[in-house]
Amino acid sequence: MAQVAVPxxxxxxxxxxxxxxxxxARMNASRRFPPREAFDGPVGKDPEAFADYGFSIHPDQGDLIYLLCRGLGAKRVVDFATSIGMSAIYFAAAVRDNGGGLVIGSEFVPAKVEVARRNLDDAGLAEYADIRAGDARETLxxxxxxxDFALIDGWPVAEGPSLARQVVELVAPQLRVGGYILNDNAEPDFLDYIRDPKNGFISITLPIKRGTELALKVE
Incomplete structure (x- = not known):
């Protein structure tokens, strides 16, 4: 197991x-990351092989999610991929503080779904989240x-369009005008979609983590 500095x-x-x-704070303090070589070969593209690891957003990304959702008055948001629930907690805190709402999460690994639900419960936010187990291309x-808002993250695939690209094509038509999409990994084909004017977004790249794309739906 690789040592990870607490973000x-x-x-x-x-x-x-x-x-x-x-x-x-507890979730940040317990972060673990597998060795880089674990991602080599076909096993590296299998999310089940990393069921014991929680891949979570950076605290600055979480605070941005919370702040933007509060400003929007967000009531219904999407969290892909939920992993162990870090981003879902930021979302759920925002919709609760906006007077109530729902976080629709999607996570492929069943063990992580259970951990995410426990973490949300520990935070007193379980009633504001619906964490759906399975392939986001179906659950979302x-x-x-x-x-009002969507986080598009997700696991790398061996070939073809990234999951981020496939999921944004599902979610974007369901996002209201004036809503936001935040992308964690800057997948090139996701960026191609979100930066194409015909898809109705404007976006900026923020200097958070390895580059965080924030897109606003304008039409």
Whole structure:
């Protein structure tokens, strides 16, 4: 197991709930990352092979999600991929503080679904999240109405379009005008989609983590 430095936010969190902050701090302190060679070969493209590892967003990304969702008055948001629930906690804290709503999460690895649900419960946010187990290309196909915000992350695939590209094509039509999409990994084909004017977005690249793309739906 590779040692991972605990990521630090560049400033104080906008979240004020000490219970939520305690769970986030615990999850950050327990981060683990497999050795780089574990990603080589076909096993490296199998998310089940990494069921014991939680791949989570950076605290600055989480604080940005919370702040933007509060500003939007977000009520319905999408969290792909949920992993062990870090991003879902930021989302759920925001929709709760906006008066209530729902985080629709999707996670392929069943063991991580259970951990995410426990972490949300520990943070007092379980009632605001629906974490769907399975392939996001199915679980996010019908979101039951317009959404305000989506995080598009996900596991690399061996060939063909990235999961980020496939999922954004499903989610974008269900995002309301004025809503945001945040992308964690800057997959080239995702960027091609989000930067193509005909798809109705404008976006910027933020200097967070390895480059975080924030897109606003304008039409």
């Amino acid at each position: 630090q936010a560049t400033g104080p969190s906008p979240i004020r709930d000490p219970r939520v902050l305690e769970v986030i 196909r019908d979101l039951g109405g317009p959404i």
